[in-house]
Amino acid sequence: xxxxxxxxxxxxxxxxxxxxxxxxxxxxxxxxxxxxxxxxxxxxxxxxxxxxxxxxxxxxxxxxxxxxxxxxxxxxxxxxxxxxxxxxxxxxxxxxxxxxxxxxxxxxxxxxxxxxxxxxxxxxxxxxxxxxxxxxxxxxxxxxxxxxxxxxxxxxxxxxxxxxxxxxxxxxxxxxxxxxxxxxxxxxxxxxxxxxxxxxxxxxxxxxxxxxxxxxxxxxxxxxxxxxxxxxxxxxxxxx
Numbered sequence: 001x002x003x004x005x006x007x008x009x010x011x012x013x014x015x016x017x018x019x020x021x022x023x024x025x026x027x028x029x030x031x032x033x034x035x036x037x038x039x040x041x042x043x044x045x046x047x048x049x050x051x052x053x054x055x056x057x058x059x060x061x062x063x064x065x066x067x068x069x070x071x072x073x074x075x076x077x078x079x080x081x082x083x084x085x086x087x088x089x090x091x092x093x094x095x096x097x098x099x100x101x102x103x104x105x106x107x108x109x110x111x112x113x114x115x116x117x118x119x120x121x122x123x124x125x126x127x128x129x130x131x132x133x134x135x136x137x138x139x140x141x142x143x144x145x146x147x148x149x150x151x152x153x154x155x156x157x158x159x160x161x162x163x164x165x166x167x168x169x170x171x172x173x174x175x176x177x178x179x180x181x182x183x184x185x186x187x188x189x190x191x192x193x194x195x196x197x198x199x200x201x202x203x204x205x206x207x208x209x210x211x212x213x214x215x216x217x218x219x220x221x222x223x224x225x226x227x228x229x230x231x232x233x234x235x236x237x238x239x240x
């Protein structure tokens with residue numbers, strides 16, 4: 001096959017991948033009632049007990065399933081040990097059979113970053129001496145924000161907090177926080193420092209995505225690391 005043929009084939013495959021990402025994003029956020037104006041109701045049916053492959057906020061008005069990272073933070077709540085065992089087993093199966101496929105084909109937030117990167121602007125290549133240590137930040141997010149802090153910290157009610165989801169994750173702000181605030185006037189009147197902080201992180205992530213290919217996936221997202229730890233081979237996804 002000549003170079004033009006190879007480029008056409010690669011372009012077709014990339015288009016198919018983006019279509020699958022978009023389709024899965026729509027399907028996993030198909031609870032239309034949650035987007036109706038007034039007092040949005042988050043879906044709480046049986047599907048919410050299932051983790052959605054990819055980063056997809058539990059609190060999104062349309063979300064039908066749960067986020068694996070959000071669910072993992074419930075592992076250290078003594079009342080939710082069953083959830084913890086289920087999530088670990090779920091991620092182990094994903095890592096064993098499809099590896100990082102979900103990052104490349106099923107993560108809606110990954111698609112959003114890719115589309116932002118297509119905006120015609122000069123692109124940035126992060127120098128290796130900066131890029132390499134920054135990639136360890138994902139492990140900090142995983143072991144500190146997802147595991148250690150929820151394990152050691154207890155609220156006055158005796159339960160751990162979902163630190164990564166609450167204080168870091170821009171996916172939750174984009175898919176959950178902003179839609180809920182737009183749909184509910186009472187929530188707009190109750191916004192505080194936490195929403196402003198999360199909104200700032202989202203803006204920084206969006207801005208970085210215009211110049212750097214999938215920066216959230218490269219440097220912040222703990223889900224890819226969880227799957228990587230579950231498998232020795234990760235050849236199905238894109239290099240992120």
